[in-house]
Amino acid sequence: MLNIRNVTKWFGSRRVLDGFSLDVARGERVVLLGENGCGKSTLLQLVTGVLDAFEGSIRVPDAIGYAPEKPDMPDHLLAGEWLDLVASLKRARLDDGDELSVRALLGRKIGALSLGQRQRVSLVAAFTGAPPLLVLDEPTNALDDASRARVTDRLLRSTALVATHDRDFADRIATRIVRMGEV
C-alpha cells in the first residue's frame, strides 16, 4: 500500500529525515511517535506530495485522504463549501453519513469555527471518497471526547499512517508504532 525507501529530506543545511524507510500494508495502522521536530509532519507531507524535493523513493496509492496538523481551509469558505470543493477535486461523492457531526456546521464560515470544529471538518474532508490510505497529522488535536471516539472508530476500519503525540490514542488505533528519533 505504502512503501517509503531511504528517504532523506533537507531544509537548507538542516537534515530532517535521514534514510528513513517504512512499509504500510493494507489494513495496517502505523502510528509515528516522536518529539517535536523529529520529522513526523515532514514525512507525512512527503507521502502526500505537499513537499516534493527529497532523496529516496515513496510509492503511494493514487488517492490519499490527508488531514494536516494545521488545517489549510480558507476562512472565507463555508464548511459545506469546503467539503464540496474537496469532493469535487477528488471527483468523489460526499458521504451521506454524519459520523463526525459536521452537518450543523455546513452553513458556517470556516473562519468562525472553533479549533475542534475545524479539525472535524478537516477530517471529514480527508475521509471523503473513502481513500485507500489515510494520512493524518495530529488528528485528535482540539477534539472533544465524543469526536475522538468517532475518529478512533473510523480509523479502526482503515489503512492509515498517523502522526501523534497522544500516546493513549496511539495505543488504541495502532497495529504498529514507529518511534522517530531526533536527527
Add this chain to the structure above:
Amino acid sequence: MVRIVAATSGRAVLARAVPLFGAIGIGAAIVFAANGLRAAVAVRAMHESLGVRAAIWIVWIALATPATSAAFDAPGTRTLRSIARKSAALVACVVALVALVQAPMVALFARGDRAPAAVAVALLGTAACAAASVAWRSRRALAILAGTCAVVAIDRALPPLVAIAPAALLAWHAVREAWRSALEERPSTRIVRRAPPAIALAMAYVARMIRDARGRLQSSALVTSLGGGVLALSLRNDPDARPVQRALVVLALPISTACALLAAPAIETEARITPTLRATRTKPLTVALAMILAIAAPSTAFAGTASAVAAVASSAPQTVTIATMAWAAIIASSIALWARRASRARRSSTFLVGTIVIASAFTAAAASC
C-alpha cells in the same frame, strides 16, 4: 492607542482603500482633466439637484463601505477589543481612520467648496459608511444610516458649519455601533457547489472576491465602467468608423487593470489550499484553468456591461459588445497566467511590470489591426 489602531484596523483599511483610491484617481484624472469638469461645477450640481446628490452618495457609499468595514472586522481588532473596552479614545481613533477613507469626497469638496463643507462631508461619509457596513445586522445602524441620509437630503438648508455638529454626532454613534456589532456572525449564501474540479476551484476563488475582497471587485467594476464612459464618448463622435477596433484599443487598459485587481484574492486562496491541491493530485492544468475562469468571469461581465451601455448610448453596433467580451476573456487569461507565475517569484513588482506590459501589448495589437 493611535499606534495600535493603525497597526491593526489601519493596515486592513489601507489594504482595501489603496486599490479604490487608485481606481478613483484614474477616473478623476480623466473627468477633471484640464479641459474637463471642474470640481466647483460638480459640487454645485450636487448642491442643486437631489437626484445628482443621491446618485453620487449611493455610489460612494457602495464603493467605500468595504474598505470601511475592514476597520471593524480586521483580525487584530479582537485583541484591541479586549484591551480597550468602551474606550472613547478608541472610538475617536476609529472615527479618524474611517474619515481617511473619505479622502476622495473630501478632496472634491475641498476644491469645489470650502473647508467646513469638506469637514461635514468627511463626517457624513464616515457615518454613512460605518452604519452601512453593519446595517443588515443592527437596527440602530440602520436608523443612523437613515439619519445621515436625511442630513444629506436637506443639504442646503444646513450651512456647512452648522451641519458639522449633527454629522459628528452621527459619525461617533455609527462607528461605535459598527464596532459593537461587526463581529457577529451572519449567514452567507452558498457559492461553491459540487462541480468539475476547475469550476469548483474557480467558485472558491470568486467566493473570496465577493466575501473578502469586495473593494477590489468594486474597483475593477469602476475602472471598467470608466473605460466604458470613454468608449461611449469616442463612439459618439463617429459611431461608424471602425467601432470594434476603437473599443478594443480603449478598453485594453481598463480591462487589464480590472483583471490585475482581481488576481490577488484568487492567488492568495490558491496559495492557502496548495497542500490540499497537492494531496488530491489536482492537475496543474486544472488549477491554471480555475484561475483563468475566476478572473475572466467577473472581468468579462464588467467589460460586456460597460461596452453594451456604451454601444447603446452611442448608437454603435452591438458587435462591439461581443468583441469586447472575447477581448476581456483573452486579456483575463493572460493576466491570470502571469499572476500565477509572478506569485512564485513572490514579488509584487514583477506582477505589476508584467501587467503593464500585457496592457500595452494588447492596446498596441488592437491599434495595429
